[in-house]
Amino acid sequence: MAVHGNTLSEVIESDVDSALVEEVRTGLVKMPKRLSSRFFYDAEGSRIFQEIMHSPDYYLTRSEYEILETYKSELLHLFAAEQRPFDLVELGAGDGLKTKVLLGFFREKGAEFAYAPVDISADALEGLVSDVRQQWPDLQLKPQHDDYFNSLQQLSAESDARRIVLFLGSNIGNFAPDEAIDFYRQLNDKLQPGDIVLTGFDLQKNPALIHAAYNDRDDLTKAFNLNLLRRINRELDADFDLDAFDHYETYNPETGEARSYLVSQKTQTVRIQAIDMTVPFANGEIIHTEISRKFTRAQIEQLAEQTGFMVNGWFTDFKGYFADVVFVK
Numbered sequence: 001m002a003v004h005g006n007t008l009s010e011v012i013e014s015d016v017d018s019a020l021v022e023e024v025r026t027g028l029v030k031m032p033k034r035l036s037s038r039f040f041y042d043a044e045g046s047r048i049f050q051e052i053m054h055s056p057d058y059y060l061t062r063s064e065y066e067i068l069e070t071y072k073s074e075l076l077h078l079f080a081a082e083q084r085p086f087d088l089v090e091l092g093a094g095d096g097l098k099t100k101v102l103l104g105f106f107r108e109k110g111a112e113f114a115y116a117p118v119d120i121s122a123d124a125l126e127g128l129v130s131d132v133r134q135q136w137p138d139l140q141l142k143p144q145h146d147d148y149f150n151s152l153q154q155l156s157a158e159s160d161a162r163r164i165v166l167f168l169g170s171n172i173g174n175f176a177p178d179e180a181i182d183f184y185r186q187l188n189d190k191l192q193p194g195d196i197v198l199t200g201f202d203l204q205k206n207p208a209l210i211h212a213a214y215n216d217r218d219d220l221t222k223a224f225n226l227n228l229l230r231r232i233n234r235e236l237d238a239d240f241d242l243d244a245f246d247h248y249e250t251y252n253p254e255t256g257e258a259r260s261y262l263v264s265q266k267t268q269t270v271r272i273q274a275i276d277m278t279v280p281f282a283n284g285e286i287i288h289t290e291i292s293r294k295f296t297r298a299q300i301e302q303l304a305e306q307t308g309f310m311v312n313g314w315f316t317d318f319k320g321y322f323a324d325v326v327f328v329k
């Protein structure tokens with residue numbers, strides 16, 4: 001459990017290896033083969049994702065940064081409306097680049113709040129925590145190294161401060177539609193009336209722009225995707241030949257889903273020593289690794305309605321690419 005005052009090493013203990021084993025065991029015998037994007041974020045993967053966020057093709061981060069910068073004052077007004085301290089719980093905080101805009105502004109305005117970043121990447125969380133400690137030494141910090149679902153347990157456990165849950169960056173896009181509904185229902189369950197969820201949704205737009213964001217000019221997305229195989233090589237003593245796999249990404253404007261694949265460039269057999277597994281690949285066979293879903297306004301409103309929330313704020317960038325949406329329980 002992540003309690004204020006714990007050292008970071010106490011907070012970050014690793015149980016993800018067994019999850020990776022399970023994923024590889026079950027995912028690579030499926031048809032088609034599958035590995036979840038939640039395993040992208042080892043130290044190297046988190047570093048590559050930071051580069052992606054600075055890519056001229058990956059518009060999402062810039063759009064959301066603009067939204068938070070433009071509407072930070074409106075957001076504080078909404079969060080602090082009940083005149084009581086709040087817990088800012090951030091799911092999938094990553095390097096917190098965008099959130100720091102809010103933290104800085106909220107501090108400046110003397111708001112009373114604690115910051116509870118949650119991330120699946122120990123390395124990203126460690127970087128974020130030491131950054132925030134340095135910038136705002138007396139900000140109360142409750143970091144948690146965990147996945148989204150496990151971190152929900154924590155929500156009902158602690159203080160009676162108002163909860164503001166941040167789920168930024170289009171992280172929600174990684175959920176399949178039914179998983180998203182399930183997740184927001186579970187979230188609703190843990191919250192009190194008046195608590196808030198602020199979600200960053202990437203909106204449906206010209207498919208060419210979305211396609212370009214996941215097929216960037218510097219092949220960062222390719223490196224990000226392939227890094228999953230590098231991780232399996234290292235952690236599970238496997239022999240994936242990274243040059244024998246390619247990155248392929250589709251965007252289907254009918255479903256709003258961008259999908260990432262790794263493609264075997266030849267007939268080959270991969271050995272995963274640590275779990276005594278041998279995996280055959282046909283030439284052209286794929287491993288499906290990620291869904292990045294894009295939303296319409298109607299879908300977002302429906303999600304709120306189906307999961308017990310009211311839409312209480314809708315903020316977009318000036319191009320209308322991205323929306324940060326306030327749900328209130």
Ligand code: AVJ
Pocket residue numbers: 052060169170171173174214221224290291292
């Ligand atoms: C961090 C999940 C929001 O889906 O856009 C970036 C990850 N994948 N490029 C996304 C990602 C490929 C990103 N999220």
